[in-house]
Amino acid sequence: xxxxxxxxxxxMEVPGPVVVIADDDPDIxxxxxxxxxxxxxxxxxxxxxGAEAWKAISRxxxxxxILDVSMPEKTGLEVCRLVRADTSLTEIKLILxxxxxxxxxxxxxxxxxxxxxxxxxxxxxxxQDEIRGLLSIGVTTS
Amino acid sequence: xxxAGILGRPAPVSVARPRTQGLIGHLHRFALDPNSVLERQLxxxxxxxxxLLVLAVPEIGRPRFWPLVASIALxxxxxxxxxxxxxxxxxxxxxxxxxxxxxxxxxxxRAGTGGPTSVLSILIVLPVISLGVEPGxxxxxxxxxxxxxxxxxxxxxxxxxxDDGQWIRVVYTPxxxxxxxxxVSEMTRRLRxxxxxxxxxxxxxxxxxxxxxxxADASGAASALxxxxxxxxxxxxxxxxxxxxxxTDPTGRVDMFNAGAQKMLKIAAHDVVGHPLIQLxxxxxxxxxxxxSGHPPPEDAALPMMSREDRFALLVAGxxxxxxxxxxxxxxxxxxxxxxxxxxxxARCDARGQIDGFLFVGTDVTVDREQAxxxxxxxxxxxxxxxxxxxxxxGYLELIADDEENPLSEEQLxxxxxxxxxxxxxxxxxxxxxxxxxxxxxxxxxxxxxxxxQSLLDGALETARPxxxxxxxxxxxxxxxxxxxVWGDPVRLGQAIDxxxxxxxxxxxxxxxxxxxxxxxxxxxxxxxxxxxxxxxxIPPDEVDRLFSRFFRASTATANAVPGVGLGxxxxxxxxxxxxxxxxVASTVGEGTMFVLDLPRELSPQESDALVA
Numbered sequence: 001x002x003x004x005x006x007x008x009x010x011x012m013e014v015p016g017p018v019v020v021i022a023d024d025d026p027d028i029x030x031x032x033x034x035x036x037x038x039x040x041x042x043x044x045x046x047x048x049x050g051a052e053a054w055k056a057i058s059r060x061x062x063x064x065x066i067l068d069v070s071m072p073e074k075t076g077l078e079v080c081r082l083v084r085a086d087t088s089l090t091e092i093k094l095i096l097x098x099x100x101x102x103x104x105x106x107x108x109x110x111x112x113x114x115x116x117x118x119x120x121x122x123x124x125x126x127x128q129d130e131i132r133g134l135l136s137i138g139v140t141t142s
Numbered sequence: 143x144x145x146a147g148i149l150g151r152p153a154p155v156s157v158a159r160p161r162t163q164g165l166i167g168h169l170h171r172f173a174l175d176p177n178s179v180l181e182r183q184l185x186x187x188x189x190x191x192x193x194l195l196v197l198a199v200p201e202i203g204r205p206r207f208w209p210l211v212a213s214i215a216l217x218x219x220x221x222x223x224x225x226x227x228x229x230x231x232x233x234x235x236x237x238x239x240x241x242x243x244x245x246x247x248x249x250x251x252r253a254g255t256g257g258p259t260s261v262l263s264i265l266i267v268l269p270v271i272s273l274g275v276e277p278g279x280x281x282x283x284x285x286x287x288x289x290x291x292x293x294x295x296x297x298x299x300x301x302x303x304x305d306d307g308q309w310i311r312v313v314y315t316p317x318x319x320x321x322x323x324x325x326v327s328e329m330t331r332r333l334r335x336x337x338x339x340x341x342x343x344x345x346x347x348x349x350x351x352x353x354x355x356x357x358a359d360a361s362g363a364a365s366a367l368x369x370x371x372x373x374x375x376x377x378x379x380x381x382x383x384x385x386x387x388x389x390t391d392p393t394g395r396v397d398m399f400n401a402g403a404q405k406m407l408k409i410a411a412h413d414v415v416g417h418p419l420i421q422l423x424x425x426x427x428x429x430x431x432x433x434x435s436g437h438p439p440p441e442d443a444a445l446p447m448m449s450r451e452d453r454f455a456l457l458v459a460g461x462x463x464x465x466x467x468x469x470x471x472x473x474x475x476x477x478x479x480x481x482x483x484x485x486x487x488x489a490r491c492d493a494r495g496q497i498d499g500f501l502f503v504g505t506d507v508t509v510d511r512e513q514a515x516x517x518x519x520x521x522x523x524x525x526x527x528x529x530x531x532x533x534x535x536x537g538y539l540e541l542i543a544d545d546e547e548n549p550l551s552e553e554q555l556x557x558x559x560x561x562x563x564x565x566x567x568x569x570x571x572x573x574x575x576x577x578x579x580x581x582x583x584x585x586x587x588x589x590x591x592x593x594x595x596q597s598l599l600d601g602a603l604e605t606a607r608p609x610x611x612x613x614x615x616x617x618x619x620x621x622x623x624x625x626x627x628v629w630g631d632p633v634r635l636g637q638a639i640d641x642x643x644x645x646x647x648x649x650x651x652x653x654x655x656x657x658x659x660x661x662x663x664x665x666x667x668x669x670x671x672x673x674x675x676x677x678x679x680x681i682p683p684d685e686v687d688r689l690f691s692r693f694f695r696a697s698t699a700t701a702n703a704v705p706g707v708g709l710g711x712x713x714x715x716x717x718x719x720x721x722x723x724x725x726x727v728a729s730t731v732g733e734g735t736m737f738v739l740d741l742p743r744e745l746s747p748q749e750s751d752a753l754v755a
Contacts, residue, residue: 025530025534027537027538028533028534028537031533031534031537031538031541034541070526098526099525099527099529099530099533100525100526101529101573101576102522102576102580103587105522120529120530120532121529121532121535121536122533122537123536123540124541124544125540125544
């Protein structure tokens with residue numbers, strides 16, 4: 001099990017698609033990190049608030065961002081909108097993770113431009129498959 | 143009038159009539175009143191008595207004694223008779239006896255005072271006229287006979303009285319008197335008929351007047367009643383100060399704007415009454431209606447393009463007698479915070495049942511909606527806060543169980559499975575609480591798509607099978623080959639069926655059975671019936687009504703320590719209701735329970751065709 005904390009150095013050979021993770025709950029953050037790693041991707045940044053997430057995304061131009069909805073500074077929805085408004089970030093896949101399950105919250109997530117709205121609690125294996133699916137990573141790479 | 147006949151009695155003058163004064167009145171009475179015979183007779187008696195003074199003139203000569211006495215006696219008798227015949231009990235016709243006796247009396251007087259040459263002969267004119275007043279031709283006939291007799295009377299006292307050609311008087315005088323009598327009779331008859339006509343007109347006029355008076359009274363009373371009822375209604379409507387009541391005509395022009403509306407919207411009635419309701423921003427048709435009615439897309443720019451009539455028609459679209467519409471409108475008063483107003487729109491009908499206008503009753507629900515929103519927010523927050531730690535628990539459990547590098551022992555895996563099961567139970571409880579809160583706040587919405595019930599039941603059966611086999615309960619399913627489809631939310635319907643099956647399994651002791659059936663019923667409308675029957679412990683009859691209340695647990699559940707918090711059936715019922723369906727239950731304690739989920743069914747194309755055919 002290999003996990004990467006913080007950002008990946010620019011000079012390093014990146015072994016898979018880079019993913020940015022943002023969640024104010026460190027336990028969840030770590031779980032998501034496991035899912036990303038098991039899916040065969042590389043954690044580019046793992047941050048605790050929306051502003052940090054937006055900074056990391058702007059800097060790293062990752063293949064994917066997995067964002068909690070309810071975060072300090074900027075909500076996941078706001079980060080989603082910023083990403084979708086930025087023409088240099090058109091390729092990025094966005095997953096929103098939230099414990100809010102009412103239909104309005106899901107609709108708001110979709111409207112903000114998320115590719116996927118996943119509910120907490122999530123099954124690790126399922127999140128793993130979803131990440132793979134969105135990043136088109138073959139099963140053999142895991 | 144029947145009384146106007148030749149021999150008919152003149153109609154008596156009505157007693158209720160006010161007494162007519164003066165000469166006309168006298169004539170009137172004279173002509174019409176059969177009792178006037180006394181007046182006539184008294185006048186005649188007075189003239190007679192005065193005429194007797196003539197006898198005092200010495201040149202006239204002495205009258206014969208016995209004829210004079212007979213004459214006076216007859217006058218007295220006639221006058222007495224006049225008193226008698228005026229009584230109502232005496233036949234009116236007998237009145238003519240009085241002038242006839244008078245004629246005879248004058249005959250005797252004449253015979254006693256010189257026969258044909260008597261100066262008092264002229265007195266005969268009076269009873270003849272009196273006779274002429276009597277109605278009909280009979281008085282004329284009898285009068286003629288009696289006059290001739292009266293003329294012949296002098297012969298009884300002096301056989302030579304009619305010598306020298308005086309006999310001509312016997313023929314001539316009755317003839318002239320007869321003509322006079324006829325003339326008087328005719329005049330009287332005409333007068334009588336005119337008076338009667340006037341009387342008739344007057345009666346008609348009185349009837350009309352009284353009818354008009356009655357009518358005026360009735361209409362006065364009716365309008366007073368109307369006024370009072372209108373006042374009462376206005377009073378009641380204006381006493382409603384917490385609800386806005388606005389009435390419009392069918393085109394949307396405001397007819398009435400009550401005190402509550404003025405208070406709530408801070409608009410004076412005189413600024414609104416007579417104007418189109420739609421100019422009040424609050425009564426703009428909401429977006430949903432516009433979209434549903436197929437009108438231009440709900441772009442803000444499109445709205446002002448629509449005519450007021452069209453916008454009003456949108457506002458009341460779907461409102462029919464007996465089908466009101468209740469909807470929240472947002473009102474933005476100048477300088478005040480936005481208000482949420484719940485408006486119920488009802489159709490007003492005229493006597494023929496046609497829509498005569500609309501009634502808008504608005505209630506300020508700003509505080510209610512705010513409270514509901516806060517409650518929603520609270521429930522969402524709690525749900526969020528409970529779900530986040532559960533996410534960690536479940537996630538890390540999965541991580542431990544799934545760690546290929548450090549595999550767990552069988553026993554450890556069992557312990558982990560127990561933790562996982564309980565964490566999931568907690569998660570379900572949180573979901574159920576959130577769900578019931580949504581149902582309560584009216585924010586529970588279902589998606590609508592065709593749902594094939596066979597596959598849904600197959601899935602539910604597979605889900606329930608492990609639990610049932612653990613408890614030693616047999617699961618059986620009987621479903622038709624033909625596809626049964628309803629229109630609804632597959633996830634929620636699956637949840638409802640799962641709830642019913644897991645309940646049935648939970649409440650059935652080992653060795654029992656749970657049977658799942660699917661059927662259809664087309665009367666009165668196409669429905670799908672999902673039955674879940676168990677051979678479990680049953681529900682006491684007095685608890686059946688409370689079965690669907692939140693947190694209710696049947697006594698059999700607590701007594702048998704069946705786990706649960708009492709939300710499953712509340713949720714199942716809410717799901718059934720949201721699909722336009724219902725849940726029915728039949729149970730016998732100790733024998734088992736049957737739940738039927740009754741849902742409106744979507745007809746397959748073949749079935750629709752069959753119905754049309």
